[in-house]
Amino acid sequence: MSSADSAAPSGRPALIDGKAIAATITDDIARRTASLGVKPGLAVVLVGDDGASAVYVSMKSKKAEALGFHSVQHTLLAATTEAELLAVVADLNADPAIHGILVQLPLPAHLDAAVVIAAIDPDKDVDGLSVTNAGRLAVGDPSAIVPCTPLGAMTLIGTVHGADLSGLEAVVIGRSRLVGLPMALLLQQANATVTIAHSRTRDLPAVARRADILVAAVGRAEMVKGDWIKPGATVIDVGTSRVPDASKASGQRLVGDIAFAEAGAAGAITPVPGGVGPMTIAMLMRNTLDAAARRAG
Structure with missing residues (x-):
């Protein structure tokens, strides 16, 4: 069952509530820890x-x-x-x-x-x-400890598409060791057809528009514009940047790599904040619990 907000108004993407999904995961971690x-x-x-x-x-x-x-x-x-x-x-x-x-x-x-x-x-x-x-x-070794942010992002994708991504095209913008590369591997292992795009990619907007699943992980504020998004695509925004905002007490607000206000064509999207961020900490706790379980046999 999808955890995206299926009640989103027509013409606006459903929000993938990372905070709520992370809370469910950490509740399960607490139960497993106690036993x-x-x-x-x-x-x-x-x-x-x-x-x-x-x-x-x-x-x-x-x-x-x-x-x-x-x-x-x-x-x-x-x-x-x-x-x-x-x-x-x-x-x-x-x-x-x-x-x-x-x-x-x-x-x-x-x-x-x-x-x-x-x-x-x-x-x-x-x-x-x-x-x-x-x-x-x-190499797909199940003993791998997967970096927390990509693991959390994959969990969010799973709430929309399930575990098997066969037939779906995924584009990951960003090729860092921390997020982009492991994200691409996880998508590939879930049977998606994966493209890793980056600053040297020719016609990056056109490549992004092919994506049924678009993951942005470059750390550049609102770099991905609305016309880069394929209608109905699932959009995972990993980036966080602070931009000036006189309406905030701090004088700044947090934004992602996606120009969120322009992303109406998306089928589902993670907000910033409240999307991938809470999932990163939840996955850290899950990785620690799993490590303890393995050590305990």
């Missing part, structure tokens, strides 16, 4: 004093606690050396009470994120960013 017999352990590591990162880390830690997880947060100074950070990761790798490790990105410029991610035990890499998990995902 698991092992308390899932999530450790989040924050380096430096980036305000947005601190907010994200706090949200993740609070959600883990609310679900009955063992929640640990390490907050390190911006001047932390790579050796010091790797020592924290090594301790968490060795801690049997920790099943998931997340190092919040971006890191301060003097730290190499690739080196740090590579140091995380792949079976505790609940962000799914390690080369090991990327390789597992690429």
Whole structure:
């Protein structure tokens, strides 16, 4: 059954309510956690004093606690050396009470994120960013831990189309390791015909207009215009950007990669905020629970 708002007025797309769907998923996670017999352990590591990162880390830690997880947060100074950070990761790798490790990105410029991610035990890499998990995902290994944002986006697509996307054409705009590439793999594994588009794609609007499922993940405010969208398409907006808005107390508002006001041709669309964002945290919790379950046998 679709979780998109089928009561949307004629000529306007149905909204895919990521917040409501995420709440249903986290309710299920809480039930599974209570019956698991092992308390899932999530450790989040924050380096430096980036305000947005601190907010994200706090949200993740609070959600883990609310679900009955063992929640640990390490907050390190911006001047932390790579050796010091790797020592924290090594301790968490060795801690049997920790099943998931997340190092919040971006890191301060003097730290190499690739080196740090590579140091995380792949079976505790609940962000799914390690080369090991990327390789597992690429070959369809069911032990792969899938990056949280693409996994959440696929769950939203499933509420509209079901699990089998045979016969549907999907276009992913963006080819990042964090979202675009794993998103394309997940769509392909669900039997969609997939195109990865990016800044070097010739006639990007024409490519986007082929999509029955259009995923935008580039981080450019309202880049995808209404006439890029095929009538009836399912549109998943992964991007978040802040743009000036004098009507808001902060002077800014949050928008996605899709020019939402122009997207009337879409059949269903995720809003920003309230679409993919809540699903990312829900998938992080699910990845941690699954890691704990695997470790417990």
